């Protein structure tokens with residue numbers, strides 16, 4: 001008898017906060033575009049709920065290990081799940097400004113490598129179960145996602161085609177070349193610095209890869225990094241609309257007077273068809289395998305199957 005009652009009360013609370021939210025948006029009159037963004041985000045949120053219901057069979061309990069990517073801002077009551085290659089450096093910088101006791105003001109003044117130093121920001125996994133649950137219940141949870149293959153190509157270009165990324169070349173490149181290149185040169189085996197996109201794809205879809213260790217976070221699926229069907233993110237921002245979604249979020253968090261999301265000078269976005277070029281010389285067989293690997297990220301975040309793929 002207790003359960004339904006609690007359920008109804010919970011529902012009442014939800015409906016209540018829903019109305020408060022509507023009032024909040026209506027009273028905020030200068031933000032016509034803010035409310036337009038709100039309705040897009042609400043649609044996205046609804047899509048995620050639907051998709052989780054249709055595609056995820058098994059539900060399981062979260063462990064602290066699952067929460068490593070959630071960054072905590074206790075001052076503003078925020079939880080941000082960072083996804084590499086989706087403006088996460090800038091979001092980490094913004095959170096350093098917000099949590100930093102006035103130490104930083106301008107996010108862009110924080111060197112990029114500084115933003116990734118472990119320990120600068122707190123991860124939800126560091127807290128006790130009680131503290132974790134309290135934050136999951138009360139805080140505004142958000143995530144930013146990106147078209148999965150655009151993100152993947154961006155990770156490939158950044159980690160395998162830049163001379164300075166020697167750590168990735170050594171750690172992953174040498175292994176990829178050893179396994180996936182016929183007749184490799186000694187120098188390539190030693191340096192691992194000339195992995196082709198095709199070889200990278202072979203590595204990703206090779207069942208041995210994930211048996212040995214989890215994917216590196218730069219190419220791990222958002223679904224596995226942030227558990228969007230287990231954690232109810234209030235806001236699902238998109239890289240494709242980064243500026244407006246970020247502005248919306250900071251306003252919602254009441255932090256828009258303290259910090260502005262950095263607008264990038266480089267036009268790194270609108271790269272709509274960058275991925276198409278890279279998939280051109282991947283055979284349909286491997287295109288399909290790769291699509292299956294990233295399928296859940298396409299489905300959960302409402303990205304349509306790229307037209308350039310040859311899936312049949």
Ligand SMILES: *[C@@H]1O[C@H](CO)[C@@H](O)[C@H](O)[C@H]1NC(C)=O
Nearest residue numbers: 040043044046047302303304
């Ligand atoms: C899903 O994507 C389609 C096509 O891009 C779009 O028209 C639609 O509004 C999106 N749905 C939601 C709920 O965001």
